[in-house]
Amino acid sequence: MIQIGVDFGGTKIEAAALDADGRFLARLREPNPGDYDAAIRTVVELIVRVEAEAGGQGTVGLGGPGSISPRTGLMRNANSLYLNGKPFDADLEKALGRPVRMANDANCLALSEAVDGAAAGEKVVFAIIVGTGCGGGVVVDGKLINGANGIAGEWGHMPLPWPKADELPGAKCWCGQMGCLETWVSGTGFRRDYKAATGRDLTGEAIIKAMREGEAEAVAAFDRYVDRLGRAMAVACNLIDPDAFVLGGGLSNVGELYERLPRVIRSYVFSDVWEAKIAPAKWGDSSGVRGAARLWA
Helix, strand or coil: CCEEEEEECCCEEEEEEECCCCCEEEEEEEECCCCHHHHHHHHHHHHHHHHHHHCCCCEEEEEECCEECCCCCCEECCCCHHHCCCCHHHHHHHHHCCCCEEEEHHHHHHHHHHHHCCCCCCCEEEEEEECCCEEEEEEECCEECCCCCCCCCCHHHCECCCCCHHHCCCCECCCCCECECHHHHCHHHHHHHHHHHHCCCCCHHHHHHHHHCCCHHHHHHHHHHHHHHHHHHHHHHHHHCCCEEEEECHHHHCCHHHHHHHHHHHHHCCCCCCCCEEEECCCHHHHHHHHHHHHHC
């Protein structure tokens, strides 16, 4: 059995073919053209090409920004704004000539890592993306939880919990709200916070390097970041008490997070004891495309 996964990112679109054991049979990527019709064509062409390399047709799953509204059938909440208000899954199915299952990128991360990744064998898994944006996904007993309205795990667009005076009202988020987690604990939010404190606009990698070299302002920015991420994760603990957290995105590669987050979470969680696994995604940048393929599992 061949499973095709498509990872629809803001800058690139990747398609891959997996066999029944999760091995890659083919893998290709193209730049995201930034236009709706061209994006549909790019996805279809990639699927055709990976199936040719894999030697047969497969089921097709796609992970990307936003989600399909169960009421209207139209895309919503996508930071690739040209997708919003469009029947993306229906148009893709029409162009491809077969069914397509779709989920957001954080859900695909969660599914990939719960099936055979860093959280394999865990009952309740909460996956977090801390990259350019901030998202979340929930898997219970190996099954993706979408929710009644298709928004389960939309963690990036709740407010920062237990805010301090200087964190209010927070920056305006692209979604229209103020102080969303995405404005604080995404890689973009980390950079924004450092720039607000120092006046210097550095990449996340440069800030982490400076922190490791002992620069006081970078150390302070990372301290604030760990506290904010830990507060947010404590809310997830109070709500669903996951057995495992899996982190993806650029900041998931910062090893110091895994050393420091448990102490912060324990100080906010509503319990006398708290333990859970916190790990980076086993499959790294491949988790999105693997999870998309697993939407038919």
